Amino acid sequence: MGPVERNDIEAQISQFLAEMDDINNETTWNGRKLLEMDERITTNPTHSRTRIMLQTGADSHNTVFFGFSMSGVAGRQGHSSGDLHLAGVVERGHVDSHASAQAYMGSIESAIASVSISMREVGSMMARLTFKEEQVTVAHANVEAAFNRIYNADIAREQVKATTYLILQQISTAALAQANANPQAVLSLFR
Template sequence: MARADFTRIATNIGALNALNSLKNVNNQLAIHQQRLATGKRINSPADDAAGWTISSTLSLKSTGLGVALDNIGSAKNLMSVAEGHLTNIRDILAEMKAKAQQAANDTLGTDERAAILAELQDYNTQINSEVAQATWSGIDILSTDKNFQIGVGTSTSEELTFNVAEFVWSNGTNTTFNSAGLDVTASSSTVRTAATTTTTATLNIGFGATPLDTSANLNSLAGELETGHYTVEISSDGAGSGTNTITITVRDGNGDLVTIDADGAASGAVGTSLSTTFAGSGTNPAAVNLGVGIVIDLANVATGAAGSGVMHVDYAQGGQAVDTMANAQAFMDQIDTALENVNDGLTYIGNQVNRLTFQEQSLTVAKLNTEASYNQIMNADMALEQLEATKLTILQQTATAMLAQANAAPQGVLSLFQ
């Protein structure tokens, strides 16, 4: 720094030195005041280029870890939805097993067991409702084989995957009791035809879904539970040589039409309905196997003023009747299998939730450490900054005073001219 020479007044070196010091103090004071105002030690790359780069990287990492924690929270919420519905299904199955156990009692009559069957069908409807309601973001959780992949880190390699197929609830796959019996309904209308008139009647049978209406061409329909079958009696209103055709359509547990193998073979499904014809005289038995284990027999169709055809429906795989002790016990075995599947699903959910919890704890620690490093580099020490600001404020005042004195110093030369 140049020394002031007050005998040379063309340039006031002392005042210039004081002014320069005042500028430096003002600049330093502005920096500390900005840090106090923002709480950050680095407010621009010019403050600390290396620190700015490091802190920016740490900030991005912290943000990514926060998103990963949100992803885990969302996954745990999905698991909670699945757990809640599976728990409800387990409780319903427990009630169904109790009802089946009640039906496995030969002291019960047909009416009592029919009432139990009605309850079981209602319970099954509720199970289907639970499965349908188990959704997350429009995805069916319990009825869709889907892998869920979630980001649990700051790179694409840090991911967790869980498969809802571990506890998928599929009609006819993990469960074999889709509805405990068949729901058979028909119109009660009466249609009079001449003895030689050809009549076509369509009978729809639904199981596991709302029973379907039939056409008004059937005289009457009576359904009764008999030796594990539903028996449907179709009465003709006249005798003669006329031809009557009955078309049977079967729908599965979702209300969809199932395929029918017309010749009873295991392959070569040809349609969704079976037609059989009976005339006013003679006998024309017919049988067909459906793809879901249902056997429909049409036999003993004879002539007469009130000729009748008897159709037996065996529910081989889709469900189980509880009309006898043996059937009720078999149904209990199916419920036990379903309960095992549900319990396996709940166990899987518990394992995945624990896995996510451990990952959540790990990410929480990582985020905390990242934030600590960022804080050390980026954020200001407020106590230190206030100390520096106070010091510089005082220096600003003294530098201003010294500048005023330095400006007045050259006036001393005037005394030489008196």
């Protein structure tokens, strides 16, 4: 491969890195950059795991905890402390010689392996959150159905039913009074 081809490859790599920067800057949720590359994550030096708590229901005890080891991530990135600085995981490199191209590809493969490990962890967390989401959705549907059954009842129909039962009760009371009155009338003839 000649110097022209190597320059073209380097230009293409620069464009890909620029696109990665654009994706990083444009991926936001609720005003926070999700792929913030300059964010520092610091763990407690006495603990090797960091825990993230997410509330997954209406009550404060409906929570899910996720834990991850910062020491493993820091070790993969060449850091010895509990701090993980994500900027510069893949540096802009030069491919002007065969050796530098191989070294650059090695750093890219290392970064891909690190991202792959992190993606597996994120995938398992997402599966757990998806299950929780389905549970909350079913609970919400059940509460909504109960609410609608109570508050959206046909009031006119229920009022007609109540009036019917009241009339039937009054009729049965009158029939009972008549039944008690007839034997009294017969007994009064014998006096």
